[in-house]
Amino acid sequence: DAGVIQSPRHEVTEMGQEVTLRCKPISGHNSLFWYRQTMMRGLELLIYFNNNVPIDDSGMPEDRFSAKMPNASFSTLKIQPSEPRDSAVYFCASSYGSGVYEQYFGPGTRLTVT
Amino acid sequence: ILNVEQSPQSLHVQEGDSTNFTCSFPSSNFYALHWYRWETAKSPEALFVMTLNGDEKKKGRISATLNTKEGYSYLYIKGSQPEDSATYLCAFTTGKLIFGQGTTLQVKP
Numbered sequence: 528d529a530g531v532i533q534s535p536r537h538e539v540t541e542m543g544q545e546v547t548l549r550c551k552p553i554s555g556h557n558s559l560f561w562y563r564q565t566m567m568r569g570l571e572l573l574i575y576f577n578n579n580v581p582i583d584d585s586g587m588p589e590d591r592f593s594a595k596m597p598n599a600s601f602s603t604l605k606i607q608p609s610e611p612r613d614s615a616v617y618f619c620a621s622s623y624g625s626g627v628y629e630q631y632f633g634p635g636t637r638l639t640v641t
Numbered sequence: 642i643l644n645v646e647q648s649p650q651s652l653h654v655q656e657g658d659s660t661n662f663t664c665s666f667p668s669s670n671f672y673a674l675h676w677y678r679w680e681t682a683k684s685p686e687a688l689f690v691m692t693l694n695g696d697e698k699k700k701g702r703i704s705a706t707l708n709t710k711e712g713y714s715y716l717y718i719k720g721s722q723p724e725d726s727a728t729y730l731c732a733f734t735t736g737k738l739i740f741g742q743g744t745t746l747q748v749k750p
Binding site for chain 1 (some may be wrong): 672673675683684685686687692730734735736737738739740741742745747
């Protein structure tokens with residue numbers, strides 16, 4: 528199994544531009560999570576999906592952030608417009624379910640907004 | 642607001658030392674407690690998922706215990722090795738994971 532796949536691995540963009548991060552979960556996993564890692568706040572959950580349905584998006588910072596999961600094998604996290612304070616590492620993780628199942632993390636996307 | 646506290650924040654030990662760290666979490670509405678190991682420039686990797694009070698889990702030289710009534714979990718590393726150097730995260734879940742800030746362990750050869 529290839530594990531959780533994220534693309535791109537690095538993204539450098541200018542303030543105001545749209546950024547789209549992509550994630551392919553492990554086949555057979557029905558839960559998908561988007562996290563953001565910053566020095567100040569550590570690892571924080573942005574949103575998670577069960578069976579492609581968003582369950583909790585309370586961690587999404589503001590309306591500039593949106594996430595979709597059109598099918599079981601693909602999810603996107605979009606930031607529009609991007610701001611310098613969005614610079615962080617964004618991780619996608621998947622699991623067989625939320626709660627009692629361990630999560631498998633992708634390699635992360637390092638986003639820099641200048 | 643659910644809060645997960647880990648201590649110490651960082652730890653430096655010599656190779657061969659045994660060490661342990663603490664994770665404190667809300668004792669009400671407990672569902673599960675996760676431990677992850679996070680090496681620099683890599684992604685977090687699951688160590689244990691614990692659900693029952695009194696649970697003890699072991700993987701090689703690493704073990705963990707769980708007390709849900711008082712809201713804490715301990716992670717133990719026996720005979721630390723340089724390759725154990727990493728940040729160890731615990732996460733409390735009520736469905737979604739809430740991570741602590743982690744304990745960063747540095748093992749000196």
